[in-house]
Amino acid sequence: MHSGVSTLNSDLSTLLIAVRKIAMDIRTGDMKRLLLLMVNAGVLLVSSQAQAQSSVTLYGxxxxxxxxxxxxxxxxxxxxxxxxxxxxxxxxxxxPSRWGLRGKEELGGGVNVIFDLETGFAPNSGALNNGNRLFGRAAWLGLESQYGTFRMxxxxxxxxxxxxxxxxxxxxxxxxxxxxxxxxxxxxxxxxxxxxxxxxxxxxxxxxxxxxxxxxxxxxxxxxxxxxxxxxxxxxxxxxxxxxxxxxxxxxxxxxxxxxxxxxxxxxxxxxxxxxxxxxxxxxxxxxxxxxxxxxxxxxxxxxxxxxxxxxxxxxxxxxxxxxxxxxxxxxxxxxxxxxxxxxxxxxxxxxxxxxxxxxxxxxxxxxxxxxxxxxxxxxxxxxxxxxxxxxxxxxxxxxxxxxxxxxxxxxxxxxxxx
Incomplete structure (x- = not known):
């Protein structure tokens, strides 16, 4: 998990240096080098995003x-x-009727941050169920890995x-x-x-x-x-x-x-x-x-x-x-x-x-x-x-x-x- 974070920080630093070089090339008019740097910057950006993929799903x-x-x-x-x-x-x-937001973020090393916010409601009136709570069915944050899932x-x-x-x-x-x-x-x-x-x-x-x-x-x-x-x-x-x-x-x-x-x-x-x-x-x-x-x-x-x-x-x-x-x-x-x-x-x-x-x-x-x-x-x-x-x-x-x-x-x- 720490190695993934270090790699992400390194990629972002390299990306920042590339952006500065692009700005310098724009001022000097070196278009060939500018094009090459833009391609490299795009590759680094995709790589950085892949290091920490996340998703949020609306369901119900x-x-x-x-x-x-x-x-x-x-x-x-x-x-x-x-x-x-x-x-x-x-x-x-x-x-029971319900809707919720379920999220997941990959930290690397097979470890994910997960969460769930789930609301129960009465479809005949729109009122909240589960003791009149906004997220009465679920409101938790946790970590999952090959060793199991921990939630709070x-x-x-x-x-x-x-x-x-x-x-x-x-x-x-x-x-x-x-x-x-x-x-x-x-x-x-x-x-x-x-x-x-x-x-x-x-x-x-x-x-x-x-x-x-x-x-x-x-x-x-x-x-x-x-x-x-x-x-x-x-x-x-x-x-x-x-x-x-x-x-x-x-x-x-x-x-x-x-x-x-x-x-x-x-x-x-x-x-x-x-x-x-x-x-x-x-x-x-x-x-x-x-x-x-x-x-x-x-x-x-x-x-x-x-x-x-x-x-x-x-x-x-x-x-x-x-x-x-x-x-x-x-x-x-x-x-x-x-x-x-x-x-x-x-x-x-x-x-x-x-x-x-x-x-x-x-x-x-x-x-x-x-x-x-x-x-x-x-x-x-x-x-x-x-x-x-x-x-x-x-x-x-x-x-x-x-x-x-x-x-x-x-x-x-x-x-x-x-x-």
């Missing part, structure tokens, strides 16, 4: 659809359903990375997000990370000194006006005298082969004081207050995939344990398949089940069909069915509400365009 996707759900409720805890609901998607359709800033943690490898639906409106809203929002503020892949063996980790520096205004007076929002759980950390407050650690080890992959993920997040006076942080899985740094939520994920031609099988299990004044545990089991029926048609399906300490159990069934109009544009439809037991009230669409014991059906029709 817009995904919007219309969702119909039976037995919808206006708020959690409602005893009787208000009826069916028809809504345009805001959090996600088949995928707000970024996806290992839980998110592991989930994308092991579910066919990803962070769709009908997905595991309906059972655990933390999963599609598993990003960390104030984080440093490392990820490396060596002959299909992978290892990575993140460490955050304050996992979530955003809060959401609302009417929850028990939390100084901060409303429950899994994308803004109100835990900025960096508290003098309490280095554990709002800390988050995630880690992943696994094998990502061309046909078979297995991985294990560990995720620990701590509680602590919130942004508002007297407020505290949330467990992003559900509205449980994590009032002190000793309160914590831990996840253990074991998952994998199997690829055979146009068929993809993915699945796993996620165990979560939240420790506050009492212990609260959940288990999510999931498995799905994706099949590329034709180069322009794909079918996907996933079955999942959640069990909890307080017997709020449910089975969840989702199917998705996608038709590619082009390489960038597609239309899709999703069908979801949530089978709650008498205690559970999980909605078929993530972020929405239903009543306890509901057998709820959802239908989503949408369109997506990538750029």
């Amino acid at each position: 996707l817009i995904d919007v659809g219309v969702d119909w759900e039976s037995q919808a409720a206006k708020a959690p805890g409602q005893r009787a359903a208000s009826g069916s609901a028809v809504r345009m998607t805001s959090l996600a359709g088949s995928l 800033g707000r970024q996806e943690n290992m839980t998110y990375i592991g989930l994308l490898k092991s579910t066919v639906l990803g962070p769709a409106l009908y997905s595991l997000a309906a059972l655990d809203p933390y999963l599609p929002n598993s990003r960390s503020d104030n984080a440093v990370s490392y990820f490396g892949e060596f002959r299909h063996f992978v290892a990575g980790a993140t460490y955050s000194t304050g996992r979530d520096a955003a809060s959401a205004a609302g009417g929850a007076t028990a939390n100084a006006g901060a409303a429950y929002n899994p994308a803004a759980s109100n835990c900025p950390g960096n508290v003098p005298g309490d280095p554990v407050a709002c800390r988050q650690i995630t880690a992943l080890v696994g094998y990502w082969g061309q046909m078979l992959g297995l991985q294990f993920v560990y995720d620990q997040l701590r509680g602590g004081p919130g942004l508002s006076a007297g407020s505290v942080s949330y467990d992003p899985s559900m509205p449980l207050l994590l009032a002190t740094s000793s309160a914590k939520t831990m996840r253990y994920m074991a998952s994998g995939y199997f690829l055979l031609g146009d068929l993809s099988l993915r699945g796993g299990v996620i165990h979560r344990m939240t420790t506050t004044t009492t212990d609260y545990q959940t288990n999510i089991f999931y498995g799905g398949a994706a099949y590329m029926f034709r180069p322009d048609i794909e079918f996907e399906g996933e079955i999942s089940r959640i069990t909890t300490t307080d017997q709020k159990n449910a089975n969840y069934y989702v199917m998705r069909a996608t038709y590619l109009l082009s390489k960038r544009t597609s239309v899709y439809t999703m069908l979801g069915f949530m089978q709650n037991n008498s205690r559970a009230s999980y909605a078929v669409g993530a972020g929405y509400h239903t009543v306890a014991g509901a057998k709820q059906t959802g239908v989503l029709v949408g369109m997506q365009q990538r750029f």
Whole structure:
């Protein structure tokens, strides 16, 4: 890396000398020598630019659809359903809408500077998602080399990375997000990370000194006006005298082969004081207050995939344990398949089940069909069915509400365009 910088400085110095000679030749009228020097200067300029190539890419996707759900409720805890609901998607359709700027600069010796700034937005209104942050999906700077990638800033943690490898639906409106809203929002503020892949063996980790520096205004007076929002759980950390407050650690080890992959993920997040006076942080899985740094939520994920031609099988299990004044545990089991029926048609399906300490159990069934109009544009439809037991009230669409014991059906029709 240092030799590349030295070579660049030497070339620039030589170029400067050449420019001075050109100016002198112009004054003396030596046109033959002037032409030769101009050619040499051009060669040096191209060589200097090649020493430190860089690029910035604008990218994104817009995904919007219309969702119909039976037995919808206006708020959690409602005893009787208000009826069916028809809504345009805001959090996600088949995928969350986003745009971003991704950059890379070659330093030499196989080392690159990289960065990513990514904004999530609601296509139905244009509002910012991810806790109302400008770059709520990503805002990091890092270095990559043959030994792995190092990043600093707000970024996806290992839980998110592991989930994308092991579910066919990803962070769709009908997905595991309906059972655990933390999963599609598993990003960390104030984080440093490392990820490396060596002959299909992978290892990575993140460490955050304050996992979530955003809060959401609302009417929850028990939390100084901060409303429950899994994308803004109100835990900025960096508290003098309490280095554990709002800390988050995630880690992943696994094998990502061309046909078979297995991985294990560990995720620990701590509680602590919130942004508002007297407020505290949330467990992003559900509205449980994590009032002190000793309160914590831990996840253990074991998952994998199997690829055979146009068929993809993915699945796993996620165990979560939240420790506050009492212990609260959940288990999510999931498995799905994706099949590329034709180069322009794909079918996907996933079955999942959640069990909890307080017997709020449910089975969840989702199917998705996608038709590619082009390489960038597609239309899709999703069908979801949530089978709650008498205690559970999980909605078929993530972020929405239903009543306890509901057998709820959802239908989503949408369109997506990538750029």
